[in-house]
Amino acid sequence: MEEFKSGFVSVIGRTNVGKSSLINELVGEKIAAVANKVQTTRTAIRGIVNRPNSQIIFVDTPGIHKPKTKLSDTMIETAFGMIQEVDLVLFVIEATSTEIGRGDQKIFDRIKEAGKKTILVINKIDLTSKENLAQLIEMYAKEYPFEAVVPISTVKKKGLEELLQEIEKTLKPGPAYYDQEEYTDQTLRQLVEEIVREKALKLLQDEVPHGIFVEVEKMKSRKTKNAEFIYDVDCCIYCQRDSHKGIIIGKNGQMLKKIGTYAREDLEKMIDCKINLKLWVKVNQDWMNNENLVKKFKLQ
Ligand SMILES: Nc1nc2c(ncn2[C@@H]2O[C@H](COP(=O)(O)OP(=O)(O)OP(=O)(O)O)[C@@H](O)[C@H]2O)c(=O)[nH]1
Ligand SMILES: [Mg+2]
Known part of the structure; x- marks a missing residue:
């Protein structure tokens, strides 16, 4: 039998790229607020996906934005802090981007600095063309040895199983940290x-x-x-x-x-x-x- 694997995966990206939507979809329950507004998520919320041979604990983080108050300082610290704390980073960007924008670059720099195992997740492919997607992949892939690059559409439920399989590949053997009936550690x-x-x-x-x-x-x-x-x-x-x-x-x-x-x-x-x-x-x-x-x- 395959060995059971487990690990913590943080989901990082600019505000509004669809991090919380993705985690909710993978977990199958709404654990984090989703809205078409910036700065929806404020804290690191965990969502748990239990699979036959693995337990993946996703950590949702606040979107990266320009800090204006103590709250936004803290939110950004939380998000960047999570790069260090986990086994794998999911760097989420939007498929509609045509370049590595300033916000994305800032996050990318932190990931490079930390040298963390990272999967590049390109979300919202329902909103762009194949050509644009190919260009975007090339732009990013030449800059970092990503474990994988996975284009997805959370809304259309595309690419999600592939993403879970890529995540599983990177995880190390380990126990189920949470009860396998649980889907979040939120109270x-x-x-x-x-x-x-x-x-x-x-x-x-x-x-x-x-x-x-x-x-x-x-x-x-x-x-x-x-x-x-x-x-x-x-x-x-x-x-x-x-x-x-x-x-x-x-x-x-x-x-x-x-x-x-x-x-x-x-x-x-x-x-x-x-x-x-x-x-x-x-x-x-x-x-x-x-x-x-x-x-x-x-x-x-
Ligand atoms: N078209 C399209 N929209 C999406 C997709 N995934 C998420 N969205 C929308 O994007 C918006 C932002 O989603 P959130 O999940 O709140 O984004 P977030 O990255 O968690 O945002 P913050 O918490 O502010 O950092 C919502 O209106 C979602 O419905 C997708 O695959 N396609
Ligand atoms: Mg969010």
Whole structure:
């Protein structure tokens, strides 16, 4: 029989290239927020893929962008820090690129510096031509001895099995680090925070969603009259301005209600259990520069 393999794989790339989408797709569950907005992911979230002969632990990281606050400093530190911590790096770029842009170059330099085993993943091939793809592969491949170069489309589910096989090839024999039934090491509390933030990102406009953070304040499970389990969760959305608070709550509380309903529906499906989710909105003007709050986002 083949020897069991395992390892940690970090997924690194510019913001919005589709890192979280890819991990969610491979894991088969939503563990990280996905949105067509920059800087969606804020921390390193682990997603676990269990295969007959391997266990691959993916580490999602915040997209690389220009730092403007303590929070973005910390997010970028987390992402770059993850190059060192893992067995393999997936460097994700967009198939639509026609050159090695500044952001991609910055990440590429870090990978070269670390000399880490890396697979180049070219995502969103549904949006480009074969010719452009070939050029892109050539541009990158001559600059680094990648373990493999794998073009994929997360949305069209193309190239994903090939990617998993390439990853498996690079892994060393090792034990299953996590229970083989698990797909993330996030606590339910973190999952609630991530999903509520995702819904807010999707439903709110422009600068409002980037200024929020979500914190579960209370979580308790109880049995209902019909002996079903239900979680009572109090969760607070912090924002930076009074005007933002108004927008998040919406007319007659409609927006907040929508965020809550969408989040609850997703979460109930994921954990197969009822949730009574109460959402609040509070203003905390400068939380992005507050050491204590930003600590939450540090490398764990
Ligand atoms: N067309 C197309 N869109 C994709 C593909 N993969 C992801 N996307 C979209 O790209 C956007 C960004 O996806 P995310 O997964 O949030 O990107 P990310 O790299 O995690 O972003 P950050 O967390 O901000 O670093 C979403 O709108 C996805 O639906 C793909 O294969 N094709
Ligand atoms: Mg992300």
